[in-house]
Amino acid sequence: MKNTIILTNEQINHKIRRIAYQILEVNSNEKDIILAGIADNGFIFAKKLKNILLDISSINVVLCEVTINKQNTLEQISVSIDSKEYENKSLVLVDDVLNSGTTLIYAIKHFLEVPLKQFKTAVLVNRNHKKYPVKADFKGVSLSTTIENNITVEFKGKKAIAYLD
Numbered sequence: 001m002k003n004t005i006i007l008t009n010e011q012i013n014h015k016i017r018r019i020a021y022q023i024l025e026v027n028s029n030e031k032d033i034i035l036a037g038i039a040d041n042g043f044i045f046a047k048k049l050k051n052i053l054l055d056i057s058s059i060n061v062v063l064c065e066v067t068i069n070k071q072n073t074l075e076q077i078s079v080s081i082d083s084k085e086y087e088n089k090s091l092v093l094v095d096d097v098l099n100s101g102t103t104l105i106y107a108i109k110h111f112l113e114v115p116l117k118q119f120k121t122a123v124l125v126n127r128n129h130k131k132y133p134v135k136a137d138f139k140g141v142s143l144s145t146t147i148e149n150n151i152t153v154e155f156k157g158k159k160a161i162a163y164l165d
Contacts, residue, residue: 007162015140019122020052022138027090034091036064042095044155066107073106083114090118096153098123101132125151
């Protein structure tokens with residue numbers, strides 16, 4: 001079976017830039033914003049968002065890497081910064097693909113243990129097969145696929161591609 005390209009490198013770059021502007025618009029009155037990227041691809045996506053946000057604004061962007069076992073989401077979630085750094089701040093949880101919502105919902109649960117000023121989610125590809133009531137506030141593209149389909153996003157240096165396999 002052949003892979004079907006969903007987003008080319010150029011399209012991904014456009015989507016990331018658009019999402020960065022949307023994040024800025026929602027956080028225009030904030031001095032700080034936390035971008036919490038789910039390892040691995042979500043964190044790479046968050047870094048790309050940070051670079052654009054720094055180019056287009058004076059907002060202080062703090063990156064946070066979220067490590068979660070996607071095969072066993074009940075395991076302890078770890079983050080790369082202390083919870084005091086995101087307490088009462090605006091936080092955007094970032095991942096590459098929103099499939100069933102399992103990873104996102106458990107990551108959201110982790111961040112809800114600390115009072116936040118605002119909480120949003122951003123994904124590059126949003127699938128419409130949610131198992132949990134979680135939504136992407138910022139999304140690059142939404143797709144209706146079969147449950148058996150798999151969407152892969154590959155970030156390799158400055159190149160990126162998203163495809164359906």
